[in-house]
Amino acid sequence: MSAAVTVDAVSKRFRLYQERNQSLKATLMRRGRSRYEEHWALRDVSLEIPSGTTFGFIGENGSGKSTLLKCIAKILRPDSGHISVEGKVSALLELGAGFHPELSGRENVYLNGSILGLGRKELDRKFDDIVAFAGLQRFIDSPVKNYSSGMYVRLGFSVAINVGPDVLLVDEVLAVGDEQFQRKCNEKFLQLKADGITIVIVTHDLASVRSLCDVVGWVDEGRLREVGAADEVVDAYLDHVHVGRADEGGLGSRWGSGEVVVERLEVLNVSGEPVTRARTGDPVTFRVHYAANQPVERPVFAMAVHTLQGVELTHPTTRQSGLVPERIDGNGVVDLVVDRLLLLPGTYDASAAVTDYAALHTYDHRHRAVRFDVDPGTPHETDGGLVSLGGTWRVAPLRSDQ
Amino acid sequence: MATLTELSNARELMVNLTLRELRGKYKRSLLGWTWSLFNPLVTMAIFTVVFLVFLRVRIPPGDPSGMNVFAFYLLCGLLPWNFLANGMNGGMTALINNATLIQKVYFPREILVAANVASWLVSLFIELAVFAVALLIAGNMVLPWLPAVVVLVAVQAVFVVGLALLLSVLNVYFRDVQHLMAILLQLWFYSTPIVYPLTVVPTTVELFGFDLPLRAIYELNPMVGFVEAYRDLLYDLRVPAVGEIAYLLAVSVAALGVGLVVFNRLEPKLAEEL
Incomplete structure (x- = not known):
């Protein structure tokens, strides 16, 4: 050539x-x-x-x-x-x-x-x-x-x-x-x-x-x-x-009254190590490290994933899963365990927040706390879109003699 | 080296850019093209009043045509002058005004300058055509002289393109050039026999006890030769002096040569200097 x-x-x-x-x-x-x-x-x-x-x-x-x-x-x-x-x-x-x-x-x-x-x-x-x-x-x-x-x-x-x-x-x-x-x-x-x-x-x-x-x-x-x-x-x-991004710390804004703080948000791979990359279909865990400076009743933890352009893809909360601790004090972690990451290849930001039970009062909100990339995996879909439905194709030609 | 297709493409680009200049110039104006005739007419009217009525400038009658119309005498100088002034001003700013184009697309950059001058050349031809009709009505049989006028215009175009090329690149590096030219063009205008006849310039003047050959120095200005040649062909109806034409041709070719050399020297860095 x-x-x-x-x-x-x-x-x-x-x-x-x-x-x-x-x-x-x-x-x-x-x-x-x-x-x-x-x-x-x-x-x-x-x-x-x-x-x-x-x-x-x-x-x-x-x-x-x-x-x-x-x-x-x-x-x-x-x-x-x-x-x-x-x-x-x-x-x-x-x-x-x-x-x-x-x-x-x-x-x-x-x-x-x-x-x-x-x-x-x-x-x-x-x-x-x-x-x-x-x-x-x-x-x-x-x-x-x-x-x-x-x-x-x-x-x-x-x-x-x-x-x-x-x-x-x-x-x-x-x-x-x-x-x-x-x-x-x-x-x-x-x-x-x-x-x-x-x-x-x-x-x-x-x-x-x-x-x-x-x-x-x-x-x-x-x-x-x-x-x-x-x-x-x-x-x-x-x-x-x-390598350059790791020491930048938080990417976005942060607000809240501070009774409980989100110390950091991590993306963990299957071995429990913090990563900034995953493949479509990988099991991952989003881990929120919190620190309660005083006893707080019935806090709600929330997490969100956005594209860099700001489209919110998901926004799960512990309250809707019926998991609200009666009271927290001191340090701890809250995990969101994802069996299969259905995000398609691209770069995403995750945010984490702690609020009161009515979600009226924000203790701490860390917008875009962590940025991570998703590489092609399984299902292998690289022709566009943000999430996979995890579906399976089936082709069944209709036979004319039937 | 430019290949044949490149040259033919360059020609088409030149035509298209010239059309862009021409179409853009009078778009959205009610009178459109009429403006390009209006301008020299108004200048002519003003100068006629000032120089003929107020200052009583005397011009010799056309020899051998016998014509004696100050306005026509004036136009013989004014039309080629406007071509020079507009072509130089327009060509000089052609690169700066098309900075985005130069920074985003590659094509021979000379064409931007040449197309701008060409658009003024088209205006000149329209003006000359109308002028020729007016001369015919006034009794000057200019028809046999028109082919020679076309040749003269071509020589002047070479001169103007050469100057415009030189000034256009210099202006990219030093924006002073355009301000300097505004002043120099005024000086140049009055050093050219447009509103007065050449004969009012004394042959010699005494300076510190020496005889200074003022007329000879004055005639070094190529625009003197151009205006005189236009006047010979259109007003007097006679053949210009051969030596004069040879001088104009030499100066024009030299101007184009210098223009091209300097342009090509500075052209490679244009995109970053703009």
Whole structure:
């Protein structure tokens, strides 16, 4: 397999100006020297992306992965090293870049298309597809300033994806438009993938990296730390991120009167060790460590799991399970034992709280007390959603002779 | 090296960006395109009143056309001047105004500057066409001279694109450039025989006991040659001096050369400097 993208010993340096010479006066006063610090966004990065693969770059914010993508797109020029790309490149860095608000959708499709390197004849041929894909047939002759932001990015996406690239570069724009359009985008990506187009993605969405990418590169402080099969590299990356996360302590806010406090909330694996990762289907225990500074009657313990976006997935309480101690004093633990964790792969936060029996008074509430990741397990479901129903498929074809 | 398809795509992009400039310019204005004619007409009216009525500037009659209309004399200089001033101002800010585009998409960046100048070139052609009709009505048979005017416009366009390329990248690094240009353009306007005839500039002036060849120095300004050549072709109806045209051609090619060299030198860092 030949390489679609070859990156050879590429370094890129940025100047972080403290006092920028943006005027001649300043330049003359400082005799041409402006004060800046050098920041190496990329250092000696080499890799090959074989043609036809879907390649993902992951890494923390500011690690240099977007810079690398911009270098591949020829928007930034590396300070040393060399990048060669085989075939036509289309970059989805910003959707609808170059749209003129006063011009109609139609005029902007032609304008944007030619910016992305498409000839007029090709655009004539693809025009209907582009408009249909964006679902904007009715609005194509109105000025794009009247478009909603969703319509705007849909049209931008549709132009960019229909230019027929050999190499498609995508930076964090997978989540555009509504649910229906996202599904269309995903289908389109899979189709492009099937057509043998090389796709290079930069994203923080590790779940889509796992499901879309064949090969993943982990960029860390401007260096390429690891390249390999998607699951392995994502796992290695998560391990690394978790080491950093452990000493951060609580993530969210905390409130309450303090008669009883939640000292910490832990996720325990089957051997009873605190973990920050589990697999779908694993047995886990959520353990609340409490400390009652004075005797408290009939307290209620509660726990909740949220997505990072704040969707509450579950909110069990001891009261509803009929388990309310008459009185507590001193330290202790309350466990929520889960036989099978039915969360699908992703990152979640758990919160814990102690209230009085009527849930009118909060002794202590620790919002987002612990963050944990769920990796694919059993049931193996990675095509979307947050929870598994734990169901089993059965296929029973109807026989026509019956 | 640019391949053939890249060049043809660049041409289409150039056309599309020029259309964007043109369409964007007068969208949502009631008179639309008429504005592009209105502007030089109003300037012409003002200058005619100020310079002909108040200051009583005397202009020589057209030789050999015999035409003697101050407004037309003025327009011969004003139209190419407006092209220069608008093209330089527009081209100079073309990169800054399209910063997001430069930071997000790769394409040859020269096209942004060239397309802006091209949009003013289209305006110039429309203005010249209307002007030619007016001249015909007034009795100046300009038709045989029009092909030469087109060539002259092409040479001036090369000159303006060269300057715009140079200024556009410099302006990214030093925003002073655009303020400096506002002043320099005023100076340049009055150093060009637009509102007065070239003959009012003395051949020599005495300075510290030396004879300074003022006229010769004055004529180094390429806009003097351009305005005189437009006037020769449209007002006087005569062939401009060959030496003059050769000088304009040389200056224009040099301007484009310098513009391209500086532009290509500074272009790789544009996306991060913007």
